[in-house]
Amino acid sequence: MTGTATARPVPVTGDSFRDALARHAAGVVVVTSRHEAGPPAGLTATSFTSVSLDPPLVAFYVARTSTTFPELRRAATFAVNVLGHDQAEVAARFAARGVDRFGGGTRWTAGAGGEPLLDGAAVRLRCDWHTVQGLGDHLLVVGRVIGVEIGAVEHPLLYHRGRFGRFAA
Numbered sequence: 001m002t003g004t005a006t007a008r009p010v011p012v013t014g015d016s017f018r019d020a021l022a023r024h025a026a027g028v029v030v031v032t033s034r035h036e037a038g039p040p041a042g043l044t045a046t047s048f049t050s051v052s053l054d055p056p057l058v059a060f061y062v063a064r065t066s067t068t069f070p071e072l073r074r075a076a077t078f079a080v081n082v083l084g085h086d087q088a089e090v091a092a093r094f095a096a097r098g099v100d101r102f103g104g105g106t107r108w109t110a111g112a113g114g115e116p117l118l119d120g121a122a123v124r125l126r127c128d129w130h131t132v133q134g135l136g137d138h139l140l141v142v143g144r145v146i147g148v149e150i151g152a153v154e155h156p157l158l159y160h161r162g163r164f165g166r167f168a169a
Helices: 014-022 069-073 088-095
Strands: 029-034 040-045 049-052 057-063 077-082 108-110 116-118 123-135 138-150 157-160 163-166
Touching: 029 057, 029 069, 029 088, 029 116, 040 057, 040 069, 040 088, 057 123, 077 116, 077 138, 088 157, 088 163, 116 123
Parallel strands: none
Antiparallel strands: 029 040, 029 077, 049 057, 057 138, 077 123, 108 116, 123 138, 157 163
């Protein structure tokens, strides 16, 4: 064995579980949608993952207590905007409560289904709703990818130990 760090068991509590998972770096996405002529809605998620290639499925989790998710769900489609390394302010804005998430310089264009596609994102995925399932205190949301746009930004925004950062090989 190499290294000097040793692991020690601790009781599983909300705090120890949160601390353990904070040590896992995660990509940052903003999920957006727009119901017909209504205002756009969006939220930040760090639980985004691929699910399947055939059919093309992606997933994220959202708290059952989210006040934004019901607005997202009203739309027929949604977008997953994989944020670029320079979009920490966008991630923070879409994670904050009581702010105009689409104000403050948020630039976007409407996708084919009206879903907001954020400017500067590393990747933008347009999705149909596939599955929404309750798991514990969160909802698992699975979308079927119906459109892919690859942006010019190659490095994603990461979230680790409560802070946003960038990838360095």
